[in-house]
Amino acid sequence: MPKTGQARVPTDEEWQHVFDVIQQHRHPEKNTAIMQISAKLGLRVQEIALLQIKEVARLKKTPPGFTLFEVMALPAAYTKGANAMGRSKSTYARRTLSFSVEEFDRVVGQIADLAKAGVDIDPARFYPPVKNRSGQSRDLPLVDEELRDALFAYLALRLDKNPSARPTDPLFITQKGGPYSPNTLQEHMALILRDWAGIEKASSHSGRRSVMTNIIHKQKKPLKVAQKVAGHKSASTTLIYDEPPEEAISDALANLTEK
Structure with missing residues (x-):
């Protein structure tokens, strides 16, 4: 099970439930794209909030108005600790x-x-x-078909409503038309996971933990692969995610025998 205060890693069935329940609420295209990026690329919530259209697609004048890229080039300024584009207004409060x-x-x-x-x-x-803290740029291939379908559906709707959108516009916008702050998006993703889908202890970090758990434990890829996907400068940071998945711990406890 996750440590106290640590985001839960949903099972594959729970993730499918997340995407199913999103269809029952407003703005399903946008919310599906947000959660697909989290669950399939493992981006931090700040990185998702700061994404611009030009990171995922090239705009063009002919229908459907864009071409999805094969690779997302994530700028170093978007990563943890960076005040990318001056949009993060929060101040650093020391705890220790x-x-x-x-x-x-x-x-x-x-x-x-x-x-x-x-x-x-x-x-x-x-x-x-x-x-x-300095950022770490990384290239993330957009190979997952469900992720690509979600991005295509969302961008098609977005450009239909606003054909004059520019490459540097935020990829995801609020109902008021402005960019998400990391805090607002964090709360929104938690709402989807916990309130809509009913996944206990899930948070905006659950997608990132799911990706790392999958790469390290299910696919058994080298730690360097997980480090690159996560955008960590140090492998020691990636090791934080090297924990047995919840299913493995549940299975171990369920199969205990009395001595």
């Missing part, structure tokens, strides 16, 4: 701080000296600097 022993001793000494001098102490003055 890490110091080396030497640095900790130095900070404690400074605080002690200031306290003896009667100076007001602002803890934030002593926080270590934030390490900027």
Whole structure:
């Protein structure tokens, strides 16, 4: 089972239920495309929110108005930690701080000296600097037929409603016509998975975990393959996903015998 706070990996049957139940709600083309990208490419929610039309298709004047690419080229700026295109307005809020022993001793000494001098102490003055995270670009082949069908159906509808759409327009837009913020899209995907499909503990990260679990455990591909798909700079980050799938743990517990 998933760790506390970790997104659940839906089974194949549960994913099929997700796509079935989407058809019973508004905007099925858009929601299917969003969830297909999550479940078949393993993109982070921020990456999905920042996608532009030019990442998945080339616009043209002849019907149907576009040609789907064979490969999605995901820019480095879209990946985790990047403020791509200046659309992410959230500020970084620290929850933990890490110091080396030497640095900790130095900070404690400074605080002690200031306290003896009667100076007001602002803890934030002593926080270590934030390490900027750089993005990791990657090319993801658009080979899954259900994914391609979903993108085609959504783009055909999108361009029918707005023939003047530009390549740099957001791929997915809200009902108000603007781009999704990562937080809004995260909540929307969780709504689809938990409320519509009834999958307990699922979240916008479930698709990403599903892809990694499939590559590592079901297909038994080299870790480098999973690392490339995930867009991780370090293989140690990819190892976080190297956990037995829920079905394997459930099967193990179901087959316990008394000694």
